[in-house]
Amino acid sequence: MVGLGLLRILALVGLVVAAQPEDNASYDGTRIANRTIERTAQLRTHSIYAPYIDQDLQNRWWDFGADAYINTNKHIRLTQNKPSQMGWLWSRLPLTAHNWVIELEFKIGDKSTHLYGDGMAVWITKDRAQPGPVFGSKDKFNGLGVFLDTYANGKHSFSFPRVVGMVGDGTVSYDHDTDGERNKVGACTANFRRTTVPTKLRITYVKDTHLDVKIQFKGFDEWKPCFSADNVVLPKHPYIGFSALTGDVSDPHDVIAVTTSSVVLSAPDSQRNSLKKGKSFFGSSRSSSSGAGESDGGIFGMLVKLAVFAGVGYGGWIGWKKYGGLIMARVKGGQGLGGGLGGGAGGGFGGAGGYGGGPAQYGGGAGGFGGGPGMGWQNEKRQF
Numbered sequence: 529m530v531g532l533g534l535l536r537i538l539a540l541v542g543l544v545v546a547a548q549p550e551d552n553a554s555y556d557g558t559r560i561a562n563r564t565i566e567r568t569a570q571l572r573t574h575s576i577y578a579p580y581i582d583q584d585l586q587n588r589w590w591d592f593g594a595d596a597y598i599n600t601n602k603h604i605r606l607t608q609n610k611p612s613q614m615g616w617l618w619s620r621l622p623l624t625a626h627n628w629v630i631e632l633e634f635k636i637g638d639k640s641t642h643l644y645g646d647g648m649a650v651w652i653t654k655d656r657a658q659p660g661p662v663f664g665s666k667d668k669f670n671g672l673g674v675f676l677d678t679y680a681n682g683k684h685s686f687s688f689p690r691v692v693g694m695v696g697d698g699t700v701s702y703d704h705d706t707d708g709e710r711n712k713v714g715a716c717t718a719n720f721r722r723t724t725v726p727t728k729l730r731i732t733y734v735k736d737t738h739l740d741v742k743i744q745f746k747g748f749d750e751w752k753p754c755f756s757a758d759n760v761v762l763p764k765h766p767y768i769g770f771s772a773l774t775g776d777v778s779d780p781h782d783v784i785a786v787t788t789s790s791v792v793l794s795a796p797d798s799q800r801n802s803l804k805k806g807k808s809f810f811g812s813s814r815s816s817s818s819g820a821g822e823s824d825g826g827i828f829g830m831l832v833k834l835a836v837f838a839g840v841g842y843g844g845w846i847g848w849k850k851y852g853g854l855i856m857a858r859v860k861g862g863q864g865l866g867g868g869l870g871g872g873a874g875g876g877f878g879g880a881g882g883y884g885g886g887p888a889q890y891g892g893g894a895g896g897f898g899g900g901p902g903m904g905w906q907n908e909k910r911q912f
Contacts, residue, residue, distance in 0.1 A: 578600060593657065610778050651769035686715075
């Protein structure tokens with residue numbers, strides 16, 4: 529009974545520990561809105577690096593197509609510097625994390641200093657791998673599109689290249705005439721073409737709450753805030769994609785690396801301030817939500833502690849019950865503690881008394897430890 533109970537407790541603890549974030553989780557500390565990214569855990573199913581493909585010239589987690597091709601030492605080239613090209617790269621699995629960060633390292637541009645275009649896009653959408661006119665992907669998309677636009681279709685008060693974000697509901701078209709200005713959720717001008725440093729785009733999303741976009745193009749680890757938006761609702765379990773398009777003018781558009789991570793967030797500042805007034809029973813005043821689920825490591829730690837406490841309590845209760853039964857059996861069957869393990873004149877394990885035989889056990893006369901008629905294991909057939 530004790531063994532079975534402990535096995536159940538250990539099984540519960542094992543299940544709770546298995547639900548913990550991945551071992552590659554690391555501290556971040558980035559502020560987003562009124563919260564802090566406490567930890568990130570990379571999702572290899574939605575990340576890709578050189579050499580991009582395996583020995584079968586495929587990737588387990590990603591598909592690419594149309595005019596896209598792979599240089600295993602450098603990049604995934606979505607389009608070459610040729611007119612009328614289109615290429616794409618899409619994740620095979622949907623993104624199940626609620627809160628996440630996608631960091632794209634990309635390169636746009638070659639030797640051309642004029643007459644280039646059109647640009648590339650990052651997609652977090654309900655559908656995947658559907659070619660179309662919006663930077664190589666379908667119009668009227670459901671989800672988020674972030675466009676790295678290098679060609680102005682009309683006159684604007686802002687300059688290009690430009691980063692534009694749009695959230696679609698599956699019914700609204702991208703406005704080519706205004707270069708997405710009409711339906712944008714945010715935008716910024718950034719000269720990310722033909723830079724001397726690696727160009728990167730970082731998209732951070734907190735489920736149904738906040739979207740934040742930053743870009744690196746001036747210096748290493750020098751991130752420029754591009755735009756942010758509140759109350760952004762994206763489809764549940766979207767796919768991640770990248771596409772590019774050239775028309776009469778052209779440019780090479782390259783994906784160099786994609787890193788996607790789930791994130792663990794602190795509680796909002798207001799909630800954290802209120803919790804500082806008193807810690808919980810388990811000594812933690814933190815409340816977070818992770819990309820792998822709605823709760824963070826704190827709730828898992830609490831469950832582990834509860835399981836351990838339950839196991840200790842259960843084991844103590846079983847031990848007390850067994851010990852109490854043993855004492856009662858001795859009192860009832862052995863006329864006091866005199867009827868010990870040695871038993872009476874022949875009550876030992878070995879016959880005439882004691883473990884190895886002889887008239888009595890442990891020097892106790894005819895009654896084992898303390899004398900008296902005793903209670904033998906064999907002669908009187910009593911059990912504790």
